[in-house]
Amino acid sequence: MTVYIMLTIITCVMAYYVQKSVTIGNNAGQGLTRIKLRNRILLCGIFLLLFAVAACRVNVGNDYPRYEEFFRLMMIEGSDGVPTEIGFNLLAKGIQYIFGTNVNLLIFAVFAAIITFFFLKGIYDLSVDFAFSFLLFMTFGYYFNSLNTIRYYMALALAVISMKYVLKREYGKFVLVVLLASAFHRSVLLVIPVYFIASFAWKRWQMILLAVAGVTAFVMKDLLLKVIIMIYPNYANTIYLEAGTSPVNILRCAGIFVAGLLLYRKTIQNSRMNCFFFQLNYLSLLLYLCGSFIPEVSRIGYYMNVGQLFLLPGMVAALPEGKEKKLWKTLFVAAAVVYFAAFLYKAYEPLIKLLPYQTWMF
Numbered sequence: 001m002t003v004y005i006m007l008t009i010i011t012c013v014m015a016y017y018v019q020k021s022v023t024i025g026n027n028a029g030q031g032l033t034r035i036k037l038r039n040r041i042l043l044c045g046i047f048l049l050l051f052a053v054a055a056c057r058v059n060v061g062n063d064y065p066r067y068e069e070f071f072r073l074m075m076i077e078g079s080d081g082v083p084t085e086i087g088f089n090l091l092a093k094g095i096q097y098i099f100g101t102n103v104n105l106l107i108f109a110v111f112a113a114i115i116t117f118f119f120l121k122g123i124y125d126l127s128v129d130f131a132f133s134f135l136l137f138m139t140f141g142y143y144f145n146s147l148n149t150i151r152y153y154m155a156l157a158l159a160v161i162s163m164k165y166v167l168k169r170e171y172g173k174f175v176l177v178v179l180l181a182s183a184f185h186r187s188v189l190l191v192i193p194v195y196f197i198a199s200f201a202w203k204r205w206q207m208i209l210l211a212v213a214g215v216t217a218f219v220m221k222d223l224l225l226k227v228i229i230m231i232y233p234n235y236a237n238t239i240y241l242e243a244g245t246s247p248v249n250i251l252r253c254a255g256i257f258v259a260g261l262l263l264y265r266k267t268i269q270n271s272r273m274n275c276f277f278f279q280l281n282y283l284s285l286l287l288y289l290c291g292s293f294i295p296e297v298s299r300i301g302y303y304m305n306v307g308q309l310f311l312l313p314g315m316v317a318a319l320p321e322g323k324e325k326k327l328w329k330t331l332f333v334a335a336a337v338v339y340f341a342a343f344l345y346k347a348y349e350p351l352i353k354l355l356p357y358q359t360w361m362f
Contacts, residue, residue, distance in 0.1 A: 001355055001356075004347075004355075007049060011046045012135050014049075018043060018124075019035055019039065020128075020130055047117065051109075055109035057357065062351055068104050070084060071107055085183055087180070088185075108150070118157035119137065123137060128314055129313035135333065135336060139337060139339055139340035140308070140309070140336065140343075142156075142309070148352070149299075151184045152299055156303065159181060159306070160306055162195070171196070187300065210286060218293075246298065249301065249305070250289060253284050253301075254285055256312065259312075263318075274314040280304040284301040288301055
């Protein structure tokens with residue numbers, strides 16, 4: 001736990017000094033160059049620290065042994081026992097063909113580097129306050145959970161990258177990025193309709209209609225679950241049918257939704273970006289409340305609630321300078337720290353197994 005806490009503190013302090021845009025006087029060219037250089041040094045430092053912790057881990061994550069078995073099966077000619085996507089298989093096989101078998105640590109390290117880079121790139125490109133978004137990235141557990149389910153988090157990181165293209169209305173690039181992500185986890189294909197729909201401002205009656213649809217789905221959950229099993233028969237007779245979702249996730253989404261309603265006119269109504277992330281959070285809240293019967297519902301919800309990394313900084317940035325702005329930012333940061341403490345408390349559980357942190361170095 002000490003490793004995770006120290007990593008979070010050090011990298012968040014470094015992120016605090018990353019400055020995306022500033023007002024500069026007469027020496028604009030020289031000042032801008034210094035800022036860019038400092039940003040690159042800080043971002044590289046953050047990347048190296050995050051990468052080092054992820055790459056040096058061993059047997060961290062509840063699916064770590066399962067991936068080791070996948071890597072072994074991939075090298076058995078004619079083996080069809082690996083149920084993973086083609087992009088994941090090609091990358092893992094390619095590393096083994098180049099460096100030989102029994103290089104599991106190297107494969108995990110390569111995935112750690114790519115996932116970390118994509119997340120940092122996405123956060124830097126999208127956020128109006130990199131330091132605030134990065135703090136949420138760490139305290140909400142997105143980084144630490146990426147040590148687990150590496151295929152899914154590769155897809156999630158690319159989904160974050162794709163958000164930029166949705167907001168810029170570059171839908172061709174958006175679809176291409178999502179298709180690339182689907183080569184690692186096909187569940188990401190859901191974001192194509194979801195992100196597209198959320199990119200348009202909704203009326204109040206549309207949000208009410210979505211809530212009614214969610215309640216209707218919950219009432220008809222037995223029928224819908226049969227349809228899901230017909231589409232994905234691999235879920236039949238597995239622990240995934242127990243479904244359920246975390247009350248902490250529901251509380252987080254609900255709290256942010258309420259804050260968004262309170263600040264809607266000041267921070268969301270006239271901001272296409274904030275509106276997009278607010279509506280994604282609303283969808284994730286409905287999913288957690290009404291779709292708890294859906295297998296792996298939390299993973300589906302993460303494609304939507306990852307927008308919280310940008311919604312909270314966006315709302316704070318839209319407020320005028322003064323006590324109200326400081327108050328809301330303080331409340332958000334305090335809530336994030338409490339959430340982080342709860343996350344670390346649960347990280348020992350067998351279904352998560354992110355603690356204790358173990359490394360091959362010692």
